[in-house]
C-alpha cells in the first residue's frame with residue numbers, strides 16, 4: 485500500500501501520488517486520444533504542448549523569462565551536461581576572444597569542488613580534451629574530512645582567474661552524496677559581479693527547493709529524477725547571450741590553432757535550442773511527468789509568497805526538524821557535514837556505535853520508512869528530503885528517530 489510508505493531515496497526519488505496517477509492513466513490512454521503518450525509522435529501538436537507547458541511552468545517558477553533564458557530538455561542526465569558545458573562554453577570563450585584564441589590561448593574551466601559530484605565533473609572536463617585547463621579552485625576541506633565543509637572565500641585552493649581568461653566557473657549547488665549544500669546565494673555572491681564571468685551550476689539535487697537569481701547564471705542544469713520528475717530528461721537553463729554567442733560560432737577564424745574541439749551534436753546547445761529540444765526523439769512521457777510536477781508546484785497557494793518561496797519554507801522546515809532530532813542525540817548520531825553547509829536535501833549522518841546503521845535502517849524499513857541507506861561510496865545514513873517528500877513523511881521519520889534514540 486503506497487500510503488503506508490514514506491520514501492527518502494536519493495534519486496530516482498519520491499513523486500507525488502496524484503502525479504503518478506495522472507501519468508499512469510496517460511500511459512494507457514492519454515487525454516482520451518485512445519493512444520498511450522509513449523505511442524505518440526514527439527513531433528505531434530500534443531507533444532509540443534507538453535514541452536511548452538513544462539518550459540513555461542519552469543520559467544515561471546524561477547521568475548525568468550524566454551526573453552533572457554532558453555530552457556532545453558535533453559537526455560543523458562546530469563552526466564551528459566558535465567561534458568556539454570565544457571564543449572559549449574569552451575567554444576563560447578573562443579568566439580568571444582578570437583584574438584586570444586588565435587594565439588592558441590584557451591579559456592580556463594574552473595571548478596569549485598565541494599564533493600563527489602563536482603569532482604566527477606572535473607574528471608568529465610579532463611575527458612573531453614586533456615589539453616583543457618581544468619583545475620580545482622577549492623577542494624573543500626579535502627579527502628580526510630570527506631568534503632565536510634566549504635572554506636570561506638580567500639581560503640580556497642588557488643585563485644580564480646580574471647574573468648577574461650576564464651571560460652566558466654562551475655559548482656555543484658548541492659552535493660547529493662556528501663550532504664553538502666552551498667549556502668543560499670553562494671558562491672555567486674563571492675564571485676563578484678563581473679558580467680563576463682560565466683557561472684555554471686549543477687542543481688540536480690536541489691533545484692526548485694529554493695529561489696535563485698537566474699540572471700547570475702550562464703548555465704544551470706538538473707536531471708529531472710529528484711525534484712522535477714522521472715529519470716530520462718534533464719532541464720538545462722541557458723542564458724540567451726551565451727546561446728547567441730554559440731550560434732554565431734559557426735564561422736570561427738580558420739587560423740585558430742590549436743583547433744577548438746567540435747561539440748558533438750547531441751550536446752550542442754544551439755542545435756538543441758533551434759529544434760526546440762526535438763532534434764531527436766525526446767522521451768515526451770518523462771517531460772509530461774515533469775510538466776505535471778511543475779504545474780502542481782506552481783499551483784501552490786499562499787498569500788504574498790510565490791510558489792517557490794512556499795516550497796523553500798517547507799523544505800527548510802522539514803530539514804530543520806530532521807537536523808534537530810540528530811542534534812538532540814549527539815551520543816548516538818553524528819552529522820557529517822559542518823553546520824553552515826548542511827544540505828537541506830540530503831541529510832547525511834552516521835550512527836556512532838558500530839553496527840547501528842544496519843539496525844537503524846532495518847528498523848525504519850519495518851515501519852515503511854524506505855530509502856535511507858547512505859551512498860555506497862561513503863556509507864552511513866542519508867535522508868533525502870526532496871520536494872515530494874511530504875511534511876507528514878518527515879514527521880513519521882522524526883518520530884521513529886526519537887523512538888530509536890529512547891530505546892538505546
Ligand code: PMP
Nearest residue numbers: 561562563601660686688689707
Ligand atoms: N549531479 C548531481 C548533483 C547528482 O546527484 C547526480 C546523480 N545523482 C548527477 C549529477 C548525475 O546525474 P545522472 O545520473 O542523471 O547523469
